[in-house]
Amino acid sequence: MTTAAIRPRRSVLYMPGVNQRAMEKAKGLDSDAVVLDLEDAVVPAKKEEALNLVCDQVRAGGYGYREMVIRVNAVGTPWHDNDIAAAVKAGPDAILVPKVEDAAMALGCVDRIHCAGGGPDLWVMIETPEGVANVDAIAAVSGVKVLVMGTSDLVKELRVAAVPDRLPLLYALSRTIIAARRYGLDVLDGVSLDLEDQVAFEASCRQGRELGFDGKTLIHPTQVEPANRVFGPAGNDVEQARRVLEAWQAAESDGRGVAVLDGKMIENLHADQARRVVAFADALASRTNPT
Structure with a gap:
């Protein structure tokens, strides 16, 4: 195994695509990847503005070793096709598509990236019951490189409690990890929403590491260091x-x-x-x- 075969993804930080100051700040943070978000972090009235800001930010560069990812709006929304086309031209390392629910949807995203000129890898989010049920077929699609858990949406869709031990989600988490390993993909844990309790956050990271995740998606810069520490080599x-x-x-x-x-x-x-x-x-x- 060579270092070329591994791309560290211990910490994958979401930054709102409508906030240029936040996107600039990411250049000085030690996250392995930065996801410039056009979906949840952007209200409909700001979608076009955010797309232009994000694409300009990626083209300008300056993020060094950090893997650059653009999260587009979901398939079937009014913005999805244009997001894909513009994102491909901007040249990020990857495009993240939310709410991917079956192999046909994943393949359609691969085709749209290819038709727009190709280049970026495809990351897909597993965050609905359909996505979990079909995750093996999704992972098998050529062109899919990383699976990302959307645990907040999954909690809502499954009508389960958002409890610290995440027991209601363990089946979905493990099933997604198994699919990723079967097809040689990286797999990232979902976000933790409590920004005040660092002890609970580190416990969530440790659980994710023990389950087999390669890293964790993050929503705040203070979460970067604990994620890097837990998901990276420890001690000796x-x-x-x-x-x-x-x-x-x-x-x-x-x-x-x-x-x-x-x-x-x-x-x-x-x-x-x-x-x-x-x-x-x-x-x-x-x-x-x-x-």
Whole structure:
């Protein structure tokens, strides 16, 4: 595994597309990705203004290593087609489409991006019962690169309680993670709305990490550091991973199928896990800030 195979997405920060000051501020934040939002953060009367601001912001650049994403309005809204066409021309790394509910909808988005000139990857949001039910087929669509949980909408659609342990959402979260892993996609956890309780936010990050998410979508700059810390290598993880690889390589050189390190057996699967940790750390180390 090489660093080219990994793009860190520990922290993915939404910024309102109608607020140029906020979009500029994102250039100085250590988020792995920035999503300039044309959907929920923008009232209908401001949609056209926001689209122009967002596209100008992306074209101007200055975000350095940060992955740039434009969230367009949903399929079937009056703004969707124009959003896609304008976003493709602006040249972000990816376009995020909300409320994707089946493979045909995802494929239609891929086709619209291609017809507009191509370039950006497609990220899709899973935030309705239909989206969860069809998530495996959505993940299988060629051109879909990242699945993003829309947990706030999902809570509303499922008529469940927004409780800290997220027990009512665990099935939807796990089903989406399994689909992502089956098709080699990254998958991002939904936002946390409580901006005052940092302890609860970190607990939500830890739960997401333990479930298998690659990172978390965020709504405030104060959430960036905890997300980076929880979803990134912790403590001596990288050093330990390098030791595992050294022990495994020594075992392979001796013709052995297993190794022992600190009294614990190491097999090929442990070596694969260690390679990913090292590659992730290398990908982080190789990034540069804008000049």
